[in-house]
Amino acid sequence: MHLTEDETFMISCAAPPAIAMAMRILTETARLMGADRLVEITNAHIDGCVYFADSGVFFAEKLRDLGARVSVPATLNVGALDLLRPDLVRASRHALDMAQRLMTAYVDMGCTASWTCAPYQAGYRPGLGEQIAWAESNAIVFANSVLGARTNRYGDYFDICAAITGRAPYTGFHITENRYATILIDLSGLPAALLGEEAFYPVLGAWLGRTVGGAVAAFKGMPADVSEDCLKALAAASASTGAVALFHVIGVTPEAPDQAQAFGGRPPEEIIRPSLQDMRTARDQLSTTVASDGIDCVALGSPHFSIDECRQLAALCKSRKFCRPVYVCTRHDVYAALGGDRETIEAAGATFVVGTCVVVAPILKQSSGVLMTNSGKFAHYSPSTVGHDVVYGSLLDCVRSAVTGNVDRDEELWH
Amino acid sequence: MTITGSPLIAGEAEGTLLLLTAPICFWGGLDPVSGTIADPRHPQRGALLSDKIVAIPAIVGSSSSSQYLLEAMHHRTAPRAILLGENDIIIATAVIVGREMDYPSFPIVQCGFEGLRDGAYVRIARDGQIHVHGKP
Numbered sequence: 177m178h179l180t181e182d183e184t185f186m187i188s189c190a191a192p193p194a195i196a197m198a199m200r201i202l203t204e205t206a207r208l209m210g211a212d213r214l215v216e217i218t219n220a221h222i223d224g225c226v227y228f229a230d231s232g233v234f235f236a237e238k239l240r241d242l243g244a245r246v247s248v249p250a251t252l253n254v255g256a257l258d259l260l261r262p263d264l265v266r267a268s269r270h271a272l273d274m275a276q277r278l279m280t281a282y283v284d285m286g287c288t289a290s291w292t293c294a295p296y297q298a299g300y301r302p303g304l305g306e307q308i309a310w311a312e313s314n315a316i317v318f319a320n321s322v323l324g325a326r327t328n329r330y331g332d333y334f335d336i337c338a339a340i341t342g343r344a345p346y347t348g349f350h351i352t353e354n355r356y357a358t359i360l361i362d363l364s365g366l367p368a369a370l371l372g373e374e375a376f377y378p379v380l381g382a383w384l385g386r387t388v389g390g391a392v393a394a395f396k397g398m399p400a401d402v403s404e405d406c407l408k409a410l411a412a413a414s415a416s417t418g419a420v421a422l423f424h425v426i427g428v429t430p431e432a433p434d435q436a437q438a439f440g441g442r443p444p445e446e447i448i449r450p451s452l453q454d455m456r457t458a459r460d461q462l463s464t465t466v467a468s469d470g471i472d473c474v475a476l477g478s479p480h481f482s483i484d485e486c487r488q489l490a491a492l493c494k495s496r497k498f499c500r501p502v503y504v505c506t507r508h509d510v511y512a513a514l515g516g517d518r519e520t521i522e523a524a525g526a527t528f529v530v531g532t533c534v535v536v537a538p539i540l541k542q543s544s545g546v547l548m549t550n551s552g553k554f555a556h557y558s559p560s561t562v563g564h565d566v567v568y569g570s571l572l573d574c575v576r577s578a579v580t581g582n583v584d585r586d587e588e589l590w591h
Numbered sequence: 592m593t594i595t596g597s598p599l600i601a602g603e604a605e606g607t608l609l610l611l612t613a614p615i616c617f618w619g620g621l622d623p624v625s626g627t628i629a630d631p632r633h634p635q636r637g638a639l640l641s642d643k644i645v646a647i648p649a650i651v652g653s654s655s656s657s658q659y660l661l662e663a664m665h666h667r668t669a670p671r672a673i674l675l676g677e678n679d680i681i682i683a684t685a686v687i688v689g690r691e692m693d694y695p696s697f698p699i700v701q702c703g704f705e706g707l708r709d710g711a712y713v714r715i716a717r718d719g720q721i722h723v724h725g726k727p
Contacts, residue, residue, distance in 0.1 A: 180607075197691055204687045205680055208599040223654045229623060229662030235688060311654040313603060331657035331681030333688045389614075390677065419651045419679075464632075557653075560619030560630040 177206060178213045186341060187411060196243035198340035205334055206229040206345030215307050215346040218232060220250040220339035221295050221319075223311035224332035225282040226392060226536050227275035228258040235333060236281035239340070244285050251290040251300045253312045254480075255279045256537040260289070260530050275537075278336045281471070285336065291531035292507040294408065294479040302432045305348055305451035313415035314408070314479045320422040322407050324430035326350045329390075329421045349421055355431060356440035357394035357424050360447045364397045366455065371399055373589055374406055375570035376455070378415025380538035381410040383450065383458035385418025393448075394424040394438040402428060402563050405482055412479050413552025431501045454591050462555040462568035465546055472545030474498075474578045475534045477505030478553040486510060486569065489526075490517035498578040501541065505533035526579075535561045548583065596674065596702030598719040599683045604672035604698050608723075609643040610709040612633050615675040616652030617659035617682065626668030643715045646704060660685035664694040672698045672715050674707070695725045 185191055187199040206214060206504065224232060256275035257301045258264045265272065283289055292298055296318050302308045302325035310316050310327045311334070319325045328348040331336065338344050348354055361384070363371060370376050384393060402425065414420040424432035432438035477490065481504055489504065504526050511530045522528070534540055535557050540547070547564040549555050569577065569585045576584040612634050612654075615696060620630040626641035630645050640663075660682050663669040673682070678701050700719050707713075712724040 199686050201691060205684050208683055209678070224658070226655065228618070228655060228658045229665070231661045231665035231694075232658045232694065233693060234665075235661070240691070313654050314653060316654070329654065331654040331684050333657050333661070334680065334684040335654075385651070389651075411606070416616075416652050419649060419677075493622055499610065557619055559632060560616075 177203065177211060183214060183343065192243060194239050195340060195345050197239065197242060198244065198337040198363055201334065201337045202343055203342050206280035209345045209347045211345035213346045214343040215350050216342055217248055217309050217338060217344050219248050219308050220246070220301060220335055221253065221310040221312060221315055222250050222282060222287055222339060223253040224333045224336055225252045225279055226254050227278045229272065230274055232332065233274050233278045233281070236278055236336070239336065240281045240284050244340050244349040246286040246339040247342040251295040252282055252287050254293050254532045254536055255291050255591040256532060258530055258532050264529065264539055267538050282336070287339070289481070292480050294482070294507065297482050300580065302455055307344065309335060309344040311335035314412035317411035317415045317420055317422065318408055320349055321411060321424065322404065329419065355392065355422060356442070357392045357438045358445045359388055359391055360444035361392040361393050361395045362397060362447060362449045363395060365396055365449045365451055367452065367568060370589055373570070374409070375550060375589065377406040378413040378550070379455055379459045379462065381397050381413025382417045382462055382552045383454060384423065385414040385416060388418060388420065390419035390421065392422050392424070394426055394432055394435070396426045396435065398425050398428060400427055405485055408479055409552060413556065415447060416553045416556040439577055442574040458591060459568060463566055464559055465565040465567060465569045467546045468566070470546070470581045471500060471548045471577055471583060472542060473500055473540060473547055474502040474573070474574045475505070475547055475549045475554050476503065476551065476574065478533055478535065478551040481506040481510065483510050486514055486521065487517055490520040492572060492575045493521050493524035493526065496524050496575065496579050499581050500578045502526035502578045503529050503534050503539065505529040507531065508582065540564065548574050548577050592643060592706050592723050593617060594702050594706060594721040594723065596700035596719040596721050598698060598700050598717070599675070599678065600686045600696065600699040601614065601717050602696065603715060603717055604644060605712070605714040606644045606671045608707060608709060608711045608713045609635070609638055609640065610646045610707055614649035614651040615647055617656035618653035621663060623659050623666055623668060626663060636644045640670045640675035642710030643670050644674065644715065645670040646674040646707050647690045650679040650682055656681045656691055661689055664689040667695065669697060672700065674721065675699060675700070676704055691722065719720040720727045
């Protein structure tokens with residue numbers, strides 16, 4: 177692998193030890209990805225700050241104690257604590273201490289205390305063609321697909337090494353040639369009304385991840401006015417069920433003004449036309465129970481709810497009262513900006529979870545039960561991370577079900 | 592028989608093969624303390640990865656899978672080796688970081704899965720050659 181003079185110094189024993197350690201991890205990873213050189217990055221998003229295990233704390237503190245500092249702007253993903261309401265997280269003293277130590281170590285290294293899995297909606301929006309190194313699977317797909325920035329699917333620990341060195345392996349999705357779609361997904365066989373529904377996008381994402389794995393697909397026939405929150409939900413679900421890093425939406429996303437540009441002038445290797453039955457099956461796979469005995473809680477906001485999503489929820493909360501816990505996971509800046517809508521949501525009985533979320537920190541009151549959600553990502557991960565069965569529904573379905581405690585879904589859309 | 596793979600993390604290992612029949616995400620999918628598959632929806636749920644050569648068709652999902660594998664290395668519950676159907680850096684990075692932390696390392700080899708059978712005895716060479724035997 178070719179390294180520049182600066183990069184050769186960074187990996188040498190003359191370099192500051194934290195930089196040398198980060199560069200060793202970076203170049204070793206680059207080598208096994210088959211990169212022949214590195215690329216300078218303009219920013220990083222760090223997922224390693226969410227506490228799951230002690231070894232991650234030891235690693236971050238080792239780097240910090242060696243004097244590591246990020247050399248490019250680096251945002252932080254969720255932590256495993258709600259800094260506004262520490263009592264919300266029901267973890268052991270040990271886990272709470274470790275979660276805090278981990279968050280502190282990353283802030284000490286110069287990272288921005290953004291505490292969100294949707295940094296792209298908090299003003300951290302890399303531009304078209306910008307070389308970045310992001311972790312957090314949903315954010316990777318959003319940055320690549322919706323913003324046209326360039327990152328591979330980086331993981332915890334690699335992320336901070338990229339931020340310290342300001343480099344990433346020049347391979348994969350950093351290179352134009354690898355960003356073209358190979359699979360065309362023609363949505364013309366689906367009812368237009370379904371494509372106008374928010375609840376459709378997590379389902380489409382879950383189907384995409386299972387169908388294409390890690391390949392680059394381009395959607396044809398998605399409404400030109402599809403909202404950013406819908407694309408966010410699609411990205412998050414696709415990165416949960418599959419290894420998706422990038423998709424295009426012809427006529428919508430920046431690298432796909434038309435089909436020819438999305439495919440780099442080549443014909444699609446494969447054309448898939450999902451049917452309504454495929455979508456019904458994908459929707460059913462997001463649920464693990466019919467919940468005939470009712471639901472125990474509702475979880476919203478994976479990825480973190482935007483201000484628009486919170487406002488939408490507030491409108492549905494007016495004159496409603498929840499009989500089950502409803503958790504609304506969002507960013508600090510959204511929570512601070514909500515004003516009266518925050519009171520409306522809280523008055524209905526919902527709880528805000530700020531800077532973290534219910535699947536990365538022990539917040540749910542029970543260790544098992546039935547969780548209802550409008551998030552494809554929560555639906556996919558809740559059984560394995562928090563031991564809850566899941567019912568997937570629209571935001572309105574979730575709100576109505578939280579009022580009665582029984583699943584109340586509008587099935588009309590899917591027929 | 593012998594399969595030629597490409598070593599992502601070079602090294603030698605031998606042991607009994609555990610062949611996973613579905614992709615996995617280690618976040619929620621691996622209990623690093625016991626070294627078992629924790630995802631209730633995974634076909635091999637409950638299977639013990641420790642001391643096995645584990646063949647994984649693909650790593651999907653969360654970028655936090657690195658944390659779970661590093662923690663398994665910390666608890667000495669990691670597999671003896673991983674065979675990967677598709678190159679994946681989220682878990683390979685964990686092994687590279689583990690070496691920096693002085694945790695015991697293990698090989699990761701990318702290879703085709705044709706000819707791999709669950710329960711076979713497998714020997715991995717430094718150059719990525721995988722020798723598959725009927726029994727130990």
